[in-house]
Amino acid sequence: MCIFCERARASLDDPLAGLDGVGGWDADSSTTTTTGGSSSRFNRGPRGSREATLTLRQKREAERCEELKRRARLPVTVITGFLGAGKTTFVNHLLSARHGRKLAVIENEFGEVAIDDALLGDGGVERGEEAQQVILMPNGCMCCRVRGDLVDALKRLIVSASERASLGDGDAPQQTQQEADKSPPPPSPGGDPLGGAAAPAVAPPSSEAAVARDTATAGGVEAAPAPAVAGAQLDGIILECSGLDELAPVLQGNGDAKSSTPVEEGAEEEEEAADSSAAAAAAATLVKSQLALSDRVLLNKSDLISPAQGDALVDAVKANFPGAAVTRCERGKVDVDLVLGVESFSLDKALEMDKHFADILADKKKNSDKHDGHHHHHRHGEAKANTPPHGGGEKSAAAAASSPGRDHRHAHDRLGAQSVGVEVAEGPIDWTKFTSWLKGFLEKEGEELIWRLKGVLWTTAANGSGAATTWGWGAGRRTVVQGLYGHFESEVSDWPAGATRVSRMVFIGDLSPRVQEALRAGVRSCVAVRRARPPPPKPRAIAGRERGSGVGGGGGGFASRLGAVKFGGGGNDLFL
Numbered sequence: 001m002c003i004f005c006e007r008a009r010a011s012l013d014d015p016l017a018g019l020d021g022v023g024g025w026d027a028d029s030s031t032t033t034t035t036g037g038s039s040s041r042f043n044r045g046p047r048g049s050r051e052a053t054l055t056l057r058q059k060r061e062a063e064r065c066e067e068l069k070r071r072a073r074l075p076v077t078v079i080t081g082f083l084g085a086g087k088t089t090f091v092n093h094l095l096s097a098r099h100g101r102k103l104a105v106i107e108n109e110f111g112e113v114a115i116d117d118a119l120l121g122d123g124g125v126e127r128g129e130e131a132q133q134v135i136l137m138p139n140g141c142m143c144c145r146v147r148g149d150l151v152d153a154l155k156r157l158i159v160s161a162s163e164r165a166s167l168g169d170g171d172a173p174q175q176t177q178q179e180a181d182k183s184p185p186p187p188s189p190g191g192d193p194l195g196g197a198a199a200p201a202v203a204p205p206s207s208e209a210a211v212a213r214d215t216a217t218a219g220g221v222e223a224a225p226a227p228a229v230a231g232a233q234l235d236g237i238i239l240e241c242s243g244l245d246e247l248a249p250v251l252q253g254n255g256d257a258k259s260s261t262p263v264e265e266g267a268e269e270e271e272e273a274a275d276s277s278a279a280a281a282a283a284a285t286l287v288k289s290q291l292a293l294s295d296r297v298l299l300n301k302s303d304l305i306s307p308a309q310g311d312a313l314v315d316a317v318k319a320n321f322p323g324a325a326v327t328r329c330e331r332g333k334v335d336v337d338l339v340l341g342v343e344s345f346s347l348d349k350a351l352e353m354d355k356h357f358a359d360i361l362a363d364k365k366k367n368s369d370k371h372d373g374h375h376h377h378h379r380h381g382e383a384k385a386n387t388p389p390h391g392g393g394e395k396s397a398a399a400a401a402s403s404p405g406r407d408h409r410h411a412h413d414r415l416g417a418q419s420v421g422v423e424v425a426e427g428p429i430d431w432t433k434f435t436s437w438l439k440g441f442l443e444k445e446g447e448e449l450i451w452r453l454k455g456v457l458w459t460t461a462a463n464g465s466g467a468a469t470t471w472g473w474g475a476g477r478r479t480v481v482q483g484l485y486g487h488f489e490s491e492v493s494d495w496p497a498g499a500t501r502v503s504r505m506v507f508i509g510d511l512s513p514r515v516q517e518a519l520r521a522g523v524r525s526c527v528a529v530r531r532a533r534p535p536p537p538k539p540r541a542i543a544g545r546e547r548g549s550g551v552g553g554g555g556g557g558f559a560s561r562l563g564a565v566k567f568g569g570g571g572n573d574l575f576l
């Protein structure tokens, strides 16, 4: 707060204090003094009804300071939900809807290779009129590994918003609080990736997207102390989907029935069964903990269930989590006012969360020297290095009223998910080959192995036309692949002008090292074979009409003309 504001505040708290020497205060009578030609009256009426009047300049300063404070309040919305629940789809809805806010998305990408950023924002979202911004926080759990990054990102957004506010906004017309709440800070100059186009929002981590999309968020961060922000104990939104058969028991309270059982070393089958049980229990815990912290619950993919199932699920959520507003939707399409700027942050929940963090730290310390007792989640000696830190939502686990004492690591680890990322830039993927390989792989290895796959592929031009790979790659297509549990779909479009062609795929699931390697090799094996360009057509007799048109006159000219039209000027230019 600036010196003027401090004095102004002090004077309003106690008119006898502060402001001395600034405007002049006659303690004994209602007098007016003048400073620098500006009116500076501090009228003292009957005791207790004093009224201070600031100079225009002082008022400006104070207003500016308040403005700065107000603008620094950047609401943050955390979006979380399980793999494939529809978080990215929802964030894209937020980004493209016309709501008058500018949003930044802080996204915790779960996986070795970033995909979600390509699916958000510039990656093909039809944007609304407001500039948007996506900030990536690769591969981490919001509550542990990337917590510091999240705090940093939010701080920078706040600072950048404050800086913008201080740049000449003092003379701007005053907004109503409501307008101000909806009005994002203006872009800052210079293309600063954080301060540039947009104000903040947080996007989901891939799996539990905190968008803080657990991965996702949008909206604002209160200028709260960093730990509070980092805890993502802000507005929680869960996007849950159509897996109602599985979810309903969880919500009914018996989803934890298959809790972990002690596993004996060497009992392979039992261990696998326990793994599966533990994963189910961990998933249940995760869902419950996310729900416990959420103020808004979006039941997405309602198109995939019957109305009766939808009713049952809504009832179950309401019965178990009465604090949450439940909305059914398809493709995340809800009124944005339902989820942005609701300011539903709960201090109680936050405090509980802080306790949870303290527990985690203590637990971490206690176990640092011990062999991990949860050996069943990294079975068959799998390397742990690649185990994704699943779940910003587990941080909520301890905060979940139902299970405050849960071990944070349980939910992380028992999910037992690994991710494999593949990036290929040498050439486009032969789409026909890729689909055939993927189908074969899932048949052979089992569909349940891969929980989630997603990618943006540079595919041969043939994709979409059904034709086999041609001798030239052409411009290639941009193919978005989305898959859940053995089902996958694709969407083909053209690459935006100037975009770098590259293929990126991520697979998430119960992936042993062998399977991980097979997935990497499999994708790479689908790179299109670059065929030699066929020789130009032989010179042939030109029909009279053609000759008359001036196209002919020589076989070389014809071929050259053809090349220019179809292949961009002839030569071996196979890469248009």
Ligand SMILES: Nc1nc2c(ncn2[C@@H]2O[C@H](COP(=O)(O)OP(=O)(O)OP(=O)(O)O)[C@@H](O)[C@H]2O)c(=O)[nH]1
Pocket (backbone or CB within 6 Å): 081, 082, 083, 084, 085, 086, 087, 088, 089, 090, 116, 205, 206, 207, 208, 209, 300, 301, 302, 303, 304, 329, 330, 331, 332, 452, 454, 482, 483
């Ligand atoms: N039928 C149907 N499909 C949907 C709906 N919402 C999203 N999807 C599809 O579900 C798949 C996953 O959606 P995403 O938005 O990528 O899910 P996510 O939660 O971000 O997934 P992760 O990246 O794994 O965390 C995509 O193929 C979407 O097109 C919906 O309401 N109905």
